[in-house]
Structure formats: C-alpha cells, structure tokens
Amino acid sequence: MVSAGLSVTGLAVRFTIPGAQVVAVNGVSFQITPGECLALVGESGCGKSVLAAALLGFLPANAEVAGAALLGGGEQPPIELLTASDQMLARTVRGRRIGLIPQSPAAHLTPVRTARSQLEETVRTHHPRETRPRAAAERVAARAGLRPADLDRYPHELSGGMAQRVATALALVGDPWLLIADEPTSGLDRPLLDALLDELRRLADERRAVLLITHDLAAARRVADRIAVMYAGRFVELGAAADVLASPRHPYTRGLVDALPDRAFTAIPGQPPLLTGLPAGCEFRPRCGRVIPDCHRRPALTDLGRTHAVACHRPCPTP
Amino acid sequence: MSHALTARDLVAGYDRRHPVIREVTLELRAGETLALAGPSGSGKSTLARVLSLLHSPFAGAVWLNGHQISGYRYRAPRELRIRVGVVFQQPRLSADPRMTLRQAIGEPLAAARARDAPTRIEQLADLVGLTADLLGRRPHEVSDGQLQRACLARALALEPDYLICDEMTTMLDASTAAALVAVIRDYQRQKTAGVLAISHDTVLLNRWADRTVHLSATGQLRPD
Numbered sequence: 001m002v003s004a005g006l007s008v009t010g011l012a013v014r015f016t017i018p019g020a021q022v023v024a025v026n027g028v029s030f031q032i033t034p035g036e037c038l039a040l041v042g043e044s045g046c047g048k049s050v051l052a053a054a055l056l057g058f059l060p061a062n063a064e065v066a067g068a069a070l071l072g073g074g075e076q077p078p079i080e081l082l083t084a085s086d087q088m089l090a091r092t093v094r095g096r097r098i099g100l101i102p103q104s105p106a107a108h109l110t111p112v113r114t115a116r117s118q119l120e121e122t123v124r125t126h127h128p129r130e131t132r133p134r135a136a137a138e139r140v141a142a143r144a145g146l147r148p149a150d151l152d153r154y155p156h157e158l159s160g161g162m163a164q165r166v167a168t169a170l171a172l173v174g175d176p177w178l179l180i181a182d183e184p185t186s187g188l189d190r191p192l193l194d195a196l197l198d199e200l201r202r203l204a205d206e207r208r209a210v211l212l213i214t215h216d217l218a219a220a221r222r223v224a225d226r227i228a229v230m231y232a233g234r235f236v237e238l239g240a241a242a243d244v245l246a247s248p249r250h251p252y253t254r255g256l257v258d259a260l261p262d263r264a265f266t267a268i269p270g271q272p273p274l275l276t277g278l279p280a281g282c283e284f285r286p287r288c289g290r291v292i293p294d295c296h297r298r299p300a301l302t303d304l305g306r307t308h309a310v311a312c313h314r315p316c317p318t319p
Numbered sequence: 320m321s322h323a324l325t326a327r328d329l330v331a332g333y334d335r336r337h338p339v340i341r342e343v344t345l346e347l348r349a350g351e352t353l354a355l356a357g358p359s360g361s362g363k364s365t366l367a368r369v370l371s372l373l374h375s376p377f378a379g380a381v382w383l384n385g386h387q388i389s390g391y392r393y394r395a396p397r398e399l400r401i402r403v404g405v406v407f408q409q410p411r412l413s414a415d416p417r418m419t420l421r422q423a424i425g426e427p428l429a430a431a432r433a434r435d436a437p438t439r440i441e442q443l444a445d446l447v448g449l450t451a452d453l454l455g456r457r458p459h460e461v462s463d464g465q466l467q468r469a470c471l472a473r474a475l476a477l478e479p480d481y482l483i484c485d486e487m488t489t490m491l492d493a494s495t496a497a498a499l500v501a502v503i504r505d506y507q508r509q510k511t512a513g514v515l516a517i518s519h520d521t522v523l524l525n526r527w528a529d530r531t532v533h534l535s536a537t538g539q540l541r542p543d
Contacts, residue, residue, distance in 0.1 A: 041492075042492070043462070043464060043492040043494060043495065044462040044463040044464045044465075044490075044491070044492060044495070045461075045462030045463075045464070045465075159359060159360065160359060161359070186489060186490055188359070188519075189358055189359040189519040190519055190520075190521075191358070192359065193519075215490075215491065215492040215493070217493060255494060256492065256493050256494055257493075259492075259493035259494040259496070259497040260493050260497075260522075261496075261497070261520070261522050261523040261525075261526035261527070262522050262526070265497050265500070265526055266497055266501070267494045267495070267497040267498030267501060268494040271448065271450060271465075272462075274452075
C-alpha cells in the first residue's frame with residue numbers, strides 16, 4: 001500500500017439537481033508520490049475543479065461521492081479524505097495536510113487586512129506554540145518569494161503576481177503533504193507565470209505531492225512530471241508529461257495539442273457533452289474523427305507502456 | 320472619410336499626476352489585426368478602455384472613422400459607440416449574472432431596436448458555437464468557455480467596425496481559444512473589421528495578428 005502521497009481509487013462525484021443527475025467525476029484513479037507534480041488538464045467544465053473540491057471536502061450538499069482517496073506522509077497513518085468528517089477535515093486536513101493555491105488569489109484575501117496580518121493569523125492557528133509568529137510569517141513569505149516589506153500591503157495594493165505569492169505562502173504555513181493549485185496561472189503575464197511554475201516545481205522537489213489543475217498545456221509541460229487529460233469527468237490519457245504532449249495518443253489530447261497557436265491553431269469540432277446527458281460508449285465519440293464500431297463501448301484506461309495509458313479503442317499512431 | 324480607429328498623443332490613466340499610458344499614437348485600420356503586447360501594468364487594458372470609448376483620456380484624442388471623439392461612456396454618441404465592440408478577459412465579471420445568455424446577447428439588439436431580434440440571437444449563437452439549449456441558462460450554469468462565447472456573440476451583435484479583444488483567451492482552454500479566434504477571423508473577412516488583440520501570449524499574437532506594437536512598462540508605445 002502506498003502510505004506517502006495521494007492515492008485516489010475510483011473517485012466519482014454526482015450532483016442531483018431538479019430533474020437531472022450531473023456526473024462531474026466518473027471513476028478516476030491516480031497516485032501522486034511525494035516529490036511529484038501531476039497536472040490535470042482539460043476543457044472548462046470537464047470536472048477538474050470538482051475533483052479538487054472532493055479531496056478538500058468542499059462539495060455542496062447535493063453531491064454524492066464514491067471511491068477512496070488516501071493521503072499519507074510523515075509518521076502518522078494515512079487519512080481517508082472522502083469519508084472523513086467535516087470537523088476532521090477542518091482540523092487536520094485543510095491548510096495542514098493539504099494546501100490550496102486558489103484561482104484568483106486576490107479574491108481569497110480579506111480586503112481590509114494586510115497580507116502580514118492574514119499570514120500571522122494563519123501561523124498562529126496552525127502553530128499555536130510558535131512564540132514569534134511575525135518571524136515565522138516572514139520566513140514562509142520568503143519561501144514564496146516575498147520580501148517582508150511586501151507583507152505590509154493591503155490586497156488591493158498587491159499586483160496579481162504578489163497576491164499569488166501571498167496565497168502560496170498561506171498554503172505553505174501548515175507544511176502540507178499535498179499542494180493543490182487550481183488554475184493558478186490565469187491572468188499572470190509570462191515572467192510571473194514562469195516564476196510561479198518554478199515555485200511549484202521547487203515545492204514538489206521538497207518532497208511534496210503537487211496537483212496542478214490547469215487549462216494551460218504549456219504550463220503543464222513546464223512543471224509537471226505526469227499529465228492526466230480529463231474529458232467529461234474521466235481520465236482519457238495519463239502519462240509522462242513529455243510523452244503525452246509530444247505524442248498524444250487519445251484523439252482528444254491530440255486535438256488539444258493541435259489547437260495551440262504554435263501548432264495547427266484549429267479547434268476540436270463540436271462541444272463537450274452536457275454532464276447531465278453523457279452519450280453511451282466513449283464520451284468523445286460525437287467529436288472524434290477516428291470512430292470505429294467498438295466506440296459504442298466505453299474504453300477503459302489501458303497501459304500502452306510503463307508510463308503511458310490511454311482510454312481509446314483506436315489510439316492515434318505515434319508520430 | 321478614413322476607415323480607422325486612431326489614437327493620437329493619448330495620455331490616460333486614473334490619476335492625472337501619474338498617467339498609465341503616455342503619448343500613445345496608434346492606428347487600427349479596417350480589415351487588419353493589430354496585436355498589443357506588454358507586461359502586466361503597462362496600460363494595455365487602459366488603452367483598450369479608451370479605444371472602446373469607455374474611459375476618458377487626460378489628453379490627446381481618439382478618432383473613429385474620421386470623427387474626433389469628444390465624449391466617452393454615455394457621452395459618446397450612440398452611433399459611434401456601437402462601432403466598437405469589446406470582449407474582456409473574465410467572462411464571469413463581464414456578464415450580468417441575472418440574465419440568461421439569450422438576454423445578454425439580445426440586450427444590444429433591443430437597445431438598438433433591431434428587427435428580428437430572436438432570429439439574430441439564434442444566428443449569433445450559432446456563429447460562436449453556442450447550442451440552442453444553452454441560451455436559456457444563466458452565467459453560473461455554463462462553463463467559462465461557453466460564457467466567453469456568449470460575450471463574443473454580444474460584442475458582435477451590432478456588427479461593429481472594430482473589435483477589441485482584451486486578453487479574450489486567457490481563461491480558455493486551447494481548443495476554445497482557437498475556435499473563438501476563428502470566429503473573429505471569419506467576421507473580420509466578411510465585414511472588413513479592424514481587430515485589436517491584446518494578450519501576454521506572444522505565440523498567440525504572432526499567429527493571430529498582422530503586426531504587433533508593444534507598450535513598455537512606462538506606458539509608451541514602440542513598434543515590433
């Protein structure tokens with residue numbers, strides 16, 4: 001059994017809304033070992049953020065979760081995230097075992113208090129015996145690339161990149177085993193983006209498990225060890241980052257890579273399916289140019305080699 | 320009459336003593352795609368707001384198809400204002416959360432007392448790749464990509480001569496980004512529209528635009 005890192009098996013999330021069931025995550029399994037960064041890519045609405053919310057216990061009341069998600073590290077026994085009570089998650093998981101770097105960090109900071117005050121409060125909460133919270137806050141801020149003077153600013157005085165670093169510092173205070181970065185790159189310009197990605201890489205290299213959720217394939221290529229491609233709630237391709245992007249085997253991954261402006265710059269035809277009415281068989285079939293009769297049966301994620309798996313009856317040839 | 324959207328010696332910002340853009344002169348000609356690049360905080364979005372007549376400059380002037388603009392926002396004459404369409408970075412912030420996508424796309428048509436608005440809304444939705452079943456939904460019931468499609472449909476509703484795309488694709492996956500750029504290119508060919516493409520992504524701009532200008536960190540313009 002894997003005791004360190006994150007081990008997810010058969011994770012499924014369904015929402016019940018009046019008159020319909022929404023299948024947002026549909027039987028997803030993966031592991032992230034300490035020191036590894038897994039990037040989760042896919043179109044908006046494919047279930048990436050719901051997956052992260054499920055791990056943190058942030059799902060709304062109408063959600064129904066199945067599967068298992070074990071998080072381990074250090075000396076203590078692993079925690080089963082999906083069955084843990086909300087009290088348990090609040091006391092021992094969020095901010096402590098799992099750090100979240102949110103999308104639009106400026107919106108997550110309290111506008112009427114300085115970055116320092118928010119960071120010190122988090123230090124006092126997580127380390128009540130810390131006698132010098134101010135110094136501890138500055139230490140963790142320095143690791144996120146902030147100078148002490150930056151901390152005396154209010155959120156509206158921070159640039160997008162600095163707000164991002166404050167959010168990163170807040171996520172690091174509890175020294176988490178797992179860091180989840182949910183679309184952290186939106187709206188950053190190239191130098192800030194590169195700095196953030198280098199930071200995530202460094203955090204992974206410090207023996208943390210990192211889950212990067214992004215729609216930005218270039219960002220995933222730069223920082224991730226492995227890439228999982230999600231479509232309509234399932235993993236359709238999972239493998240070493242270089243392999244998945246250089247020789248995508250699932251027609252959907254191929255379509256995403258070809259859509260990049262330095263490639264063909266053409267969109268995948270059609271639209272992602274509504275999660276209330278998934279087609280039978282392969283969910284990508286209505287948009288796929290490689291359909292064969294077998295595609296009426298849903299393909300399982302199957303190993304192509306030691307480090308590459310694809311859920312397709314007729315994978316693209318390697319170039 | 321010249322067919323161009325022109326900025327002359329524009330100085331603009333939010334504090335007269337510290338303008339964000341300084342002495343900017345540029346011309347967006349009918350039918351061309353001009354890329355505007357520059358680091359965070361260089362004033363790209365401020366320039367976009369002035370060119371779309373949403374923000375009044377401190378000095379200098381904007382000329383639209385040979386008319387000098389003398390008022391901005393509601394003071395700009397309607398017939399000039401509707402010549403410029405805008406798509407912003409964050410569809411969640413641009414779309415009114417109370418409106419269905421159908422209402423959002425139809426609002427400019429209603430304001431212009433357009434005939435056949437229901438048909439036009441369906442044509443526009445089809446143009447940007449929104450299926451009819453999404454038109455009855457509100458912003459929180461659709462994805463970022465679907466909402467940005469609706470924002471583009473709304474910007475094109477009154478067939479503007481110029482379209483300003485301020486980081487339009489930043490929140491979008493590669494496929495949706497490519498799809499929206501293709502929609503804009505088709506529209507541009509049909510109407511000989513001028514497009515100002517603003518982005519951090521130089522790979523995207525090189526692929527999309529005919530020429531590029533850069534705003535420096537001090538708010539000054541230099542050619543590619």
